[in-house]
Amino acid sequence: MKRIKKNGWVFYFSDPGNLDPQLDPQKVGKWMCFFSDRKFISRICEESINQKIVQESKHKDQNDGVACFYSNFDDVDSHKRIIQFFLENNLIRKTKEGKLYDISFKLDRQTRDGEYGDAFHSEIKLSKFVNLHTGEWIV
Secondary structure (H helix, E strand, C coil): CEEEEECCEEEEECCCCCCCCCCCCCCEEEEEEEECCHHHHHHHHHHHHHCCCCCEEEEECCCCEEEEEEEECCCHHHHHHHHHHHHHCCCCCECCCCCECCCEEEEHHHHHCCCCHHHCCCCCEHHHCECCCCCCECC
16 A cells, blocks of 8 residues: 655555556546544545555545545446445444435546536435435445
């Protein structure tokens, strides 16, 4: 695993050839989670690489912020690995009623195009994979 600090981010990379298929610049995007403990999220990002959940992850280089876990949009197995990892590590916030928030997969292209807030729409959401009320898999 390789770790690099750059432009306010800490990046984690797997060794080449560790996971197939490789990330495709035309298809790559990320599942995101927010954190308030840099030591915790640093450990989570390292584990995501060491456990071969993803090839690349990153987090803001500060005490709180966002962490990203990368996949190709058409790699369903990768989405499932990431979501399972998120569930096992309590990385998905819940509503007051205990329901999981319906987090979205965001393409890097959408980030580059400035799609945030109401301008952001995702075809891939957590609810496509799990029941938000129970956390049980539906796919």
